[in-house]
Amino acid sequence: MSADTPHVLVVDDEADLRELLVITLGRMKLKATAAESLGAAKSKLESERYDLCLTDMNLGDGTGLELLQHISLHCPEMPTAVITAYGNMETATEAMKLGAYDFISKPVALDRLRQLIEDGLGISNSEEPHEEEDNLIGNGPAMQDLKSQVRKLARSQAPIYISGESGSGKERIARMIHALGPRREKPFVAVNCGAIPSELMESEFFGHRKGAFTGAVEDRKGLFREADGGTLFLDEVADLPLHMQVKLLRAIQEKSVRPVGEAREFQVNLRILCATHKDLASEMTVGRFRQDLFYRLNVIEAHVPPLRERKEDIPALVDHILLRLSNAWETSPPKISGPALKALCNYPFPGNVRELENTLERAMTLCDGMVIETENLHLHATSLATGTVNSDADNSTLPERDAAQPLEEFLQDIEREEILKALDATHWNRTAAAKKLGMTFRSLRYRLKKLELDRDDGSE
Structure with missing residues (x-):
């Protein structure tokens, strides 16, 4: 075998099972080394590098769980799988909590064993950044x-x-x-x-x-x-x-x-x-x-x-979301004013990142020009929807949200209503409606498509 052939350590105190595992690995064109006890396994791990370890739970002078603890301290990058008694899910669960990537139950099925080995070697080969x-x-x-x-x-x-x-x-x-x-x-x-x-x-x-x-x-x-x-x-x-x-x-x-x-x-x-x-x-x-x-x-x-526990990430999230939205709209990303960004950083965001995305999408639609201001965010509307009312804002015209209605649907209902009002007032002249709403025609067209309000009537 070449120097690049994956090397697997097999640890089991039963000679028959050790031999079966070594033979199976050999047929898979893999190099195998066997250890009959916990002590022998530790000794081999000190003197050789392995790409994978298969260990039984009963090792004579110790347990597979003890070996997992040793591996996590001394060679944590090596994938390890355990062999457990049939139906012993408690032991298998404990092994995975200690770092085992998977387990197999006795009696060992060869097709399942081969899949287990392939999965483990796949982990060894997935260390590069992604x-x-x-x-x-x-x-x-x-x-x-x-x-x-x-x-x-x-x-x-x-x-x-x-x-x-x-x-x-x-x-x-x-x-x-x-x-x-x-x-x-x-x-x-x-x-x-x-x-x-x-x-x-x-x-x-x-x-x-x-x-x-x-x-x-x-x-x-x-x-x-x-x-x-x-x-x-x-x-x-x-x-x-x-x-x-x-x-x-x-x-x-x-x-x-x-x-x-x-x-x-x-x-x-x-x-x-x-x-x-x-x-x-x-x-x-x-x-x-x-x-x-x-x-x-x-x-x-x-x-x-939740987003409120990582507010320091909000500026980076805002830049990322605005760039993604502008790419979808085929336009240049808008800037966000200092006061608007401060308002976002001070807001609790009960809807988390999804709510931040909806807020910025609505702000891009409603902003006049290429700068999002605080009033474009409509955070008072969002606050009302989640039960936190901004006392400085006039909320008397906003509908009340049914407790069972998802926040995203509620905000879309508000947006749909405002766009329909503008379209009705302009007899569905979308250019005039966009101007009335303070947005570009392209932005309005995008909103109409998303809210399923678009109709091919030839009007502009």
């Missing part, structure tokens, strides 16, 4: 900590629970974890669990056979099989009904799914990431979320800080 790391805007302490955590989590195959308020960027974090990891060439499939009708959930997640039920006019693979080899991101996982939580837990543990109306199961190899703005621990306490599923999904938690 452009996806630049997508997290901000260099404050909170974001530096989060970026560092994301890089570490990308190396693991452990399920990740991403917590954070609505609009804070949980899906972006999930996409970064996927893009920085060994599965980045495979699919990333995101699903909002709260948006799927309860009666269709099993079919959406696991697929169905043609004719399995009324309306099943063709075979469907389902989300799990669509994400096979890659990552499945379950957003708003707390909204899953209890009966679906049971099925989801089984699919995760067995790494297989059975489509509705199908007699056989299909193996799947994917990573599960989940998120919710709710407190999963509280949902579990009151009985709305299963305890066993909670512990299976919440192996490692990544918390996305």
